[in-house]
Amino acid sequence: MEPDDLDRLVEVSLAADTLFAGAGLELPPDDPAPVLARCSPVLVAGRPAMGLAALVELDGGAHLEQLAVHPGHGRRGVGTALLEAACSDARRRGHRGMTLTTFRDLPWNGPWYARRGFSELPESAWGPELAARWRAEADAGIVVAPRLVMRRAL
Numbered sequence: 001m002e003p004d005d006l007d008r009l010v011e012v013s014l015a016a017d018t019l020f021a022g023a024g025l026e027l028p029p030d031d032p033a034p035v036l037a038r039c040s041p042v043l044v045a046g047r048p049a050m051g052l053a054a055l056v057e058l059d060g061g062a063h064l065e066q067l068a069v070h071p072g073h074g075r076r077g078v079g080t081a082l083l084e085a086a087c088s089d090a091r092r093r094g095h096r097g098m099t100l101t102t103f104r105d106l107p108w109n110g111p112w113y114a115r116r117g118f119s120e121l122p123e124s125a126w127g128p129e130l131a132a133r134w135r136a137e138a139d140a141g142i143v144v145a146p147r148l149v150m151r152r153a154l
Contacts, residue, residue: 001052006036008048009032009052011070012068012070013030013052013068016068023106025106025145028141032068039056049070050070051068053066053083054067055086058130059128059129060127061095061097061098061099062154064099065100067086079108083113090154098151098152098154099150101133101148102147103146117152118151118152119152120148120150121150134149
């Protein structure tokens, strides 16, 4: 991500969020700019951006904070390419796995990640930072449907 990408990435993130409303989930209002600002790296697909993968480190491991593709570019492999690039980047940085939080049952969330090698990570295996992230999501009102933590070995 370059500094001048931020406005477009906010647009991409907010547009991607509209898919949840279409599935009957009402998410709380969101400003993705602070999230993107604290993530590193933020991988960008396309110019102008059509998608992003934002990573952070939690408990010494890679965590996918956000994966978003503008709906106008959906179902063309952009999300898969971003996910694989994020996993490759994390592996290059020495991480042995990647975690994420997602909705359990939405087709483009839990099942989509499962088809790409992620599996549910039981709470007993969460580190303190991952547990804090889970609580922060709950406090922010994101838990409007069943969610889970997933992990993929790298």
